[in-house]
Amino acid sequence: MIDRRNLMAGVAALALLGSVAAAAAEPAEISFAASMLGEPLRGPLLTALVEEFNQSQDAVHVTPVTTPFSSFGTTMFTQMGGGGGPDVIAFDQPNIYAAAEAGLLVSLDEVVDGVTLLPGNNSLIVDGVQYGVALDISNYALIYNPTLVTKVPTTFDELVAEAKAQTKDGVYGFAFRHTQAEEAGVWYDLSNYVYGNGGHWAVDGNPTINSAETIAGVTAYKTLYDANVIPKGADAATYRRMFAEGKIAMMIDNGGIPTVLKGTNPDAAIAAAPAPLPTKAIGQVMAALAINGNSKSPDAAKAFMKWFLTPETQAKVQGFLGGSTAATPIARTKEELEKAPYIEVFDSLGDVALPFMPQGLEAETPQVRNIVVEAVMRVLAGQTDVAAAMNEAQSQVEALR
Amino acid sequence: MTRSEFISHAALVIIFVLAGLAIFPFYWMFVTATTSDANMFAASPQLVPSLSQLGIFAQIFEEGAVKTWLANSFIIAAGTTVLTLALAIPLGYAFARFPFWGKAGVGIGLLVTQMLPEAVLVVPLFSIFSPLGLLNSYAGLILANTAFTLPVITWILKNAFDTVPVEIEEAAVLDGCTGINALVRVVLPVIMPSVAASAVIAFFHGWNEYVFALTFITNDTLKPASVGLAGFIGEISTPIQSVMAVGVVYTLPAVALYLLMQRFIVSGMAAGSVKG
Incomplete structure (x- = not known):
């Protein structure tokens, strides 16, 4: 005979089992933030990829979180500093160092175990721990409009001369970021x-x-600024669009840009060549995926990251990145190269491209960047000369250590 | 032309110039929103709106997100206004009418909170709101916004209450009103212009607020227009016409509210600022 106590215990056990079963049936909810998600062209493709992951299994559900690019880093750090934030975050490369040094990231050593990563990912190892993997790696090169530029410059003097020759009839010969408002962009350029x-x-x-x-x-940067060949005051989003409309002849920009330009204007004429500077060395920009240390479901976040690094997913990612590469080596298809031959130029620079971080001072990149860019702004304004400004910046950066 | 006529004409010219300066940014947003891709970077800028490009305003609403952003902004701004007034009216009244220990200190303390920028408070507020479940909610944003509008609105209303002779209330009480009835039925109607001005200030703050909304809201369906609009400005591309079109639409409700209330605002500010 079932007494009241046994009945209650049975009901409680059933309720517990039911709740466990329900919990097992419910997927772990994680969020994924990337400024790329808000971009008009690549954003929907990345969102679709996330949805593909959600459809592929029942254990984890990823919700994309869009945050404005201009406030992305500060918003993420604010949320993480407050004990929250998205589970998976696509940070700018220097932010990986800042977040790792603050103990805000989860080690990805387990995630990348057995995965062949491109060498660029080594820059995301902090104190021997892999804290990030690349969402995209973009090398910089000279991007030019072949209908305007018929003789591609191979030296800096030729670049200045060609930019001057092209600057007429509402067309500017060159463009780059040059205002304090775009501090990070000025630093890259x-x-x-x-x-x-x-x-x-x-x-x-x-x-x-x-x-x-x-x-x-x-000095070379200032020479181009003083040559009156750039649309002064135009930000990167504006002058890139001007390039797509045939109003800019040349710019040194990253491999992800041609895809965006083609998305803005499918008829945009685009070609690329190595930047005409004395050495082959050039910059490399990277957005890197990391797992937030505040994540309530780090295992679910790792599962998403592992899926992201599978060859099938990486091929899809690289497919919409254009001249950028994904985290792992993915061979370009013949069709891809025929459609966009400039991709080969960007890919060929992988061995000489350098991250936009002061080597050995990676975690201090934002402070160094701010000091240098403010000094360069004074140079552009004619308040001081290059050598004096750089001497002062050197002293200020040394004082940081 | 007499001297007074000259002064009158000069004043008119100055008013037109100032009005032009105030209206021009709005006009320029409208012109840019209706500029075609081909003309966007033409050597000579387009100075008048292109009516053939008005479809951009329909396009921005087709995606649906803009409507959601505007609705969210309205809920947050209206909630901030209601909560601010509900708290500031009794607070301002207490400051104006009742003597209590530490009154001056509390009053100054309220104003001191205005010296702290939002950026300083955003992390501690995030930490407090997180366990309380106030992130990703209208309530959290309304509370945070109210914390910023309450001090200044309290002071505006305190000054307005000061202008109402206490004898009026005493007469109402003699006629049978309770204290609260006297406040609601007698005093508040007298200071209604100040209340209206305060409502506009609170609404504008809630409508324009960005830092808290950016940090506290990660659910796209709860984002207000201030954050949604910023999302248009991308790292590598910015749809300029769409930004300007949404900007025009985003500005309209606030402008309409201000035009509706401006008579009250001017008289309300004057009533609140002159004592005696």
């Missing part, structure tokens, strides 16, 4: 000239901001 002139921002943790090579790079 400026670094290309520094690297191309054999310079670095730091070597083994020692700032080299006032080295002869670095000063030569900043």
Whole structure:
């Protein structure tokens, strides 16, 4: 005979089993934030990929989170600092260092175990731990409009001369970021000239901001600014669109840009060549996926990351990245190269491309960037000369250490 | 022309110039929204709207997100307005009418909170809101916005209450009103212009607020227009016409509200700022 106590115990056990079963049936909910998700062209493709993951299994459900690009880094750090934030985050490369040093990220060593990654991913190893894997890796090169530019410049002097010749009738010969409002963009563009002139921002943790090579790079940047060949005041989004409309002849930009330009104007004439600078060295920009240390479901986040690194998914990712590459080596298809021959130029620069971080001072990139860009802004405004500004920046960066 | 006529004409010219300066950004947004791709970067800028491009306004509503953003903005702004007034009216009244220990300190303390920028408070508020389940909710944003509007609105209303002679309330009480009835039926109607001005200030704050909304809301269906609009500006491309079209639409409700209430606002500010 079942007494009341046994009956209650049975009901409780059934209720517990039911709740466990229900919990097992419910997928783990995680969120994924990337500024790329909000882009008009690549955003829907990345969102579709996330949805494909959701459809492929029942254990994990990923919700894409769009955050405006201009506030992405600060918003993520604010949320993480408050104990929250998305589970998987596509950070800019330097932010991986800042977040890892603050203990805000989960190790991905288990995720990348057995996965062949492109060498660029090595820059996401902090203190021997893999804290990020690339969402996209983009090398920089000279992007030009072949209907306007018939003789591709191969030296810096030729670049300046061609830019001057092209600047007429509402067309500008060149474009780059040059305002404090686009500090990160100025840092990228400026670094290309520094690297191309054999310079670095730091070597083994020692700032080299006032080295002869670095000063030569900043001088080259200023030479183009003073040549009146760029649409002064136009931000990157604007001048890239101008390029798509045939109003810009040349720019040094990254491999992801041609796809965006084609998306803006399918008829845009685009070709690429190595940047015409004294050395082959050039910049490389990267967005990297990381797992938030505040994640309530780190295993679910790892499962998503593992799926993201499978060859099938990586091939799809690389398919919409254009001249950028995914995290793992994926061979370009014949059709892809025929459709966009400029991709080969960007791919060929993988061995000489350098991240936009001062070597050995990676975690301090935002501070170094701010000091250098403010100094360069004073140079552009004619308030000081390049050497004096770089000497001052060198002192300020040394004071950070 | 007499001297007074000259001054009158000069004042008119200055008013037109100032009005032009105020209206021009809005006009330029409208012109840019209706500029075709081909003309966007033409050597000579387009100075008048192109009526053939008005379809952009229909396009931005086709996606659905813009309607959701605007509705969310309205809910947040209206909620901020209601909560702010509900708290500021009794608070302002207490400051104006009742003596209590530490009154001056509390009043100054309220104003001191205005010195803290949102960016300083966003992390601690995030930490507090998270366990309370106030992230990804209208309630969280309304509370955070109210914390910022309440001090200034309290002071505006306190000054307005100061202008109402206490004898009016005493007469109402003698006629049988309770204290609360006297406040609601006698005093509030007298300071209604200040209440209207306060409502507009609170609504504008809730409508325009960005930092809290950006940080506290990750659910796309709850995002207000301030955050949605910022999302158009991308790293590598920005649909300029769409940004301007949404900008025009985003500005309209706030402008309409201000036009509707401007008579009250001016008189309300004056009533609240002059004592005696």
